[in-house]
Amino acid sequence: MSGRDDLPRRDVDDAGGKPTLRTIAEITGLAVTTVSRALSGAPQIALETRQRVRQVADHIGYMPDRAAQRLRTGRTNVISLILDPHEEIINFGTSLIRGISTALRQTPYHLVITPSFEDAPNLDPVRYIMRNRMADGIIFSRTQPFDERVRLLLENDFPFVSHGRTELSVPHPYVDYDNEEFAFQATMKLIAAGRTKPAIILPPERFTFHHHLRYGFMKAVRMQGVDYEVLSGVSLDSSAETIHARILARLDEASPPDGYVCGGEVSALAVMAAYTDRAMVPGRDVGIVAKKTSTLFTPVRPRIDTIEEDLAAAGEAMGRLLLKRIGGAAAEDLQELHRPQMETADATAA
Numbered sequence: 622m623s624g625r626d627d628l629p630r631r632d633v634d635d636a637g638g639k640p641t642l643r644t645i646a647e648i649t650g651l652a653v654t655t656v657s658r659a660l661s662g663a664p665q666i667a668l669e670t671r672q673r674v675r676q677v678a679d680h681i682g683y684m685p686d687r688a689a690q691r692l693r694t695g696r697t698n699v700i701s702l703i704l705d706p707h708e709e710i711i712n713f714g715t716s717l718i719r720g721i722s723t724a725l726r727q728t729p730y731h732l733v734i735t736p737s738f739e740d741a742p743n744l745d746p747v748r749y750i751m752r753n754r755m756a757d758g759i760i761f762s763r764t765q766p767f768d769e770r771v772r773l774l775l776e777n778d779f780p781f782v783s784h785g786r787t788e789l790s791v792p793h794p795y796v797d798y799d800n801e802e803f804a805f806q807a808t809m810k811l812i813a814a815g816r817t818k819p820a821i822i823l824p825p826e827r828f829t830f831h832h833h834l835r836y837g838f839m840k841a842v843r844m845q846g847v848d849y850e851v852l853s854g855v856s857l858d859s860s861a862e863t864i865h866a867r868i869l870a871r872l873d874e875a876s877p878p879d880g881y882v883c884g885g886e887v888s889a890l891a892v893m894a895a896y897t898d899r900a901m902v903p904g905r906d907v908g909i910v911a912k913k914t915s916t917l918f919t920p921v922r923p924r925i926d927t928i929e930e931d932l933a934a935a936g937e938a939m940g941r942l943l944l945k946r947i948g949g950a951a952a953e954d955l956q957e958l959h960r961p962q963m964e965t966a967d968a969t970a971a
Contacts, residue, residue: 640683661729698729701756705737712915720936758943764829780946782939794955796938798930800830803961804837807882807910812845816880816908820850822888824857861891868895880908928961
């Protein structure tokens with residue numbers, strides 16, 4: 622077969638309805654059961670056969686009957702990503718979706734986005750999915766030390782992977798970024814550059830990564846014996862305008878920090894804007910090390926130091942681990958901690 626144009630034009634089955642497994646079987650000369658297993662990605666079916674079956678299915682517009690499939694197998698072939706709105710991490714949802722979709726690409730699973738709203742309990746979307754069996758597995762983020770969602774899913778043996786860890790004694794699948802190491806590296810970078818009073822803007826205290834960031838920051842300042850500040854009155858969930866106003870106010874107070882660890886790009890831009898508004902130069906008059914999750918800083922001048930968190934890689938890892946969990950893998954074998962990667966600002970651009 623040289624290409625898609627060589628495939629026969631057969632868009633409906635013999636009864637004049639939509640294409641079925643039998644339609645694909647007749648075109649390929651394979652048994653219906655072989656076609657079904659090939660489309661489900663069964664490793665027992667040769668890769669060449671799986672690719673051939675998939676190409677035919679795509680060409681004739683075959684779509685599985687999900688209702689019948691669910692009745693037959695008890696599975697939906699759906700993964701649900703629960704997303705809650707927060708603006709600090711730029712491209713957060715888009716990057717996770719891209720990564721998860723990559724992991725699901727050669728499987729029968731489809732990704733569905735389920736919103737989680739700030740004014741409703743975060744258990745609501747989890748309960749809805751479980752009660753109505755809307756998905757075979759769940760992915761969610763912004764974990765808390767004793768996360769109710771994790772407890773509920775573990776109690777019901779419902780497959781999931783969280784973006785972030787908890788402090789629960791029972792192991793659960795997760796993919797996390799080493800925020801403690803990020804904060805430690807960022808603070809040490811500021812101190813090495815001669816900053817004598819680094820500060821950090823933390824996420825709300827209810828989240829697990831608040832504590833990880835604080836631990837890493839405090840480890841560095843205590844190791845180096847320097848003054849420090851945990852900026853009060855704002856968090857990483859605060860708007861850029863609120864953070865900007867708080868930094869301006871802090872500049873009018875005694876002994877302001879001379880360096881900032883920012884756990885996201887929005888807070889870093891707000892700090893840069895505040896100092897620029899006071900005719901000071903970021904990188905010269907104040908040190909900034911920010912977590913980078915997008916290409917936002919590429920055209921920004923002056924450059925600042927960044928440490929990358931690859932959210933697409935995290936999404937792909939979560940998708941891969943969730944498929945294993947659905948397949949019966951043990952939770953303690955489905956845990957990944959991604960390390961930060963320091964990027965140094967170009968001094969000539971500052």
